[in-house]
Amino acid sequence: xxxxxxxxxxxxxxxxxxxxxxxxxxTLQYLIAELPQEKRTHLLQKGVSWAKNLLPNVPPEExxxxxxxxxxxxxxxxxxxxxxxxxxxxxxxxxxxGAIAALDECHNNAQxxxxxxxxxxxxxxxxxxxxxxxxxxxxxVQKNSIADPAPGTWEKQLAALSADMQALTEKYFETRSVHxxxxxxxxxxxxVQFWEACKRHxxxxxxxxxxxxxxxxxxxxxxxxxxxxxxARIVTATAGSTFDFDVCQRVGPDGTRVxxxxxxxxxNPAGKVLHKALVTLVR
Numbered sequence: 001x002x003x004x005x006x007x008x009x010x011x012x013x014x015x016x017x018x019x020x021x022x023x024x025x026x027t028l029q030y031l032i033a034e035l036p037q038e039k040r041t042h043l044l045q046k047g048v049s050w051a052k053n054l055l056p057n058v059p060p061e062e063x064x065x066x067x068x069x070x071x072x073x074x075x076x077x078x079x080x081x082x083x084x085x086x087x088x089x090x091x092x093x094x095x096x097x098g099a100i101a102a103l104d105e106c107h108n109n110a111q112x113x114x115x116x117x118x119x120x121x122x123x124x125x126x127x128x129x130x131x132x133x134x135x136x137x138x139x140x141v142q143k144n145s146i147a148d149p150a151p152g153t154w155e156k157q158l159a160a161l162s163a164d165m166q167a168l169t170e171k172y173f174e175t176r177s178v179h180x181x182x183x184x185x186x187x188x189x190x191x192v193q194f195w196e197a198c199k200r201h202x203x204x205x206x207x208x209x210x211x212x213x214x215x216x217x218x219x220x221x222x223x224x225x226x227x228x229x230x231x232a233r234i235v236t237a238t239a240g241s242t243f244d245f246d247v248c249q250r251v252g253p254d255g256t257r258v259x260x261x262x263x264x265x266x267x268n269p270a271g272k273v274l275h276k277a278l279v280t281l282v283r
Contacts (some may be wrong), residue, residue, distance in 0.1 A: 072244045102264065151178045157218075162208040168197055185219055186226040188278070194219070195266045195275050202278055208262050216264060227269070235265025250276045255281025 150205070158175045166175070172194040174180040184190055195216065202208055217234055224231040235247050237258045251262055259278045265277035 028254055131246055136218055151182075154178050154181065161215075162210050163213060164201070165215065168201060168209070169194070169215075171197065182222065183224040188223060188227075188232065191219060191232075192266065192268075192274055197277060199263060199275055202263050206251075213261070216266075220266070232269050233267045235267050235273055235275070237261050237277050237279050243279070246276075248272055248279050250252050252279055252280050255283045257282055 014198060079230065087264055155178045158169075158178065158181065161169060161175070169175055173184050196207075198212055202212075220232055220234060237244070237248050239258055239260060241252060241258050243256055247265060248258070249265075259282040261277060262280065262282045263278040266275040267273050
């Protein structure tokens with residue numbers, strides 16, 4: 001920090017006064033040693049006059065000490081003001097750092113909230129897709145459901161199934177609720193799987209459960225009544241007809257003509273044979 005202007009002037013005046021004193025002392029020593037009394041007096045008067053012209057505004061030493069004291073007090077006051085300002089500056093810096101930290105925390109919270117909101121949006125979109133899928137499936141089920149005019153007849157027929165037929169049917173259809181049974185009859189894949197199970201049972205057990213051919217034909221009729229885009233059909237064979245490998249499968253001894261139809265086959269609405277008719281042959 002630079003010194004106050006008044007203090008600088010005081011120091012310059014003190015230096016000039018010191019030089020003046022040294023000059024006066026030298027002049028007095030010369031006068032005393034060399035000049036007569038009258039010349040000493042004359043030169044001393046001139047020296048005093050010269051000193052007054054040189055330093056016309058030099059205050060008394062007591063005033064200079066007081067000025068110096070007040071200047072030091074001013075410097076001390078300015079130092080205190082500087083320290084106070086530095087303390088205030090430190091406090092402001094701390095407030096600034098705290099505000100920046102709070103702003104960063106708000107920014108981080110905003111990012112977390114945005115991420116959580118985006119996750120909720122994704123969950124909502126997934127939920128809407130699932131709901132649309134479920135609605136389409138429900139519409140498909142409703143479209144393929146069968147409104148049978150005589151559900152009581154089917155309830156009696158399902159209850160009257162033989163033990164073997166009941167065991168086979170319950171794996172693929174709900175036989176205790178005729179309404180669920182009607183809905184399931186509109187699902188062609190389920191019908192194909194049940195047909196396969198009946199075929200496997202005949203081949204493995206080498207016996208045909210009572211009423212199974214007629215039951216399969218009735219199930220297919222129910223399916224066709226619920227399917228407007230084309231009918232699936234039964235694959236059959238007449239006793240005495242020539243064995244056709246493309247639509248029939250032999251059970252038992254070989255032969256060339258159909259002896260009996262054990263289980264009808266199944267052809268999908270496109271005309272493709274999915275299950276061949278099971279027949280016995282004779283020569």
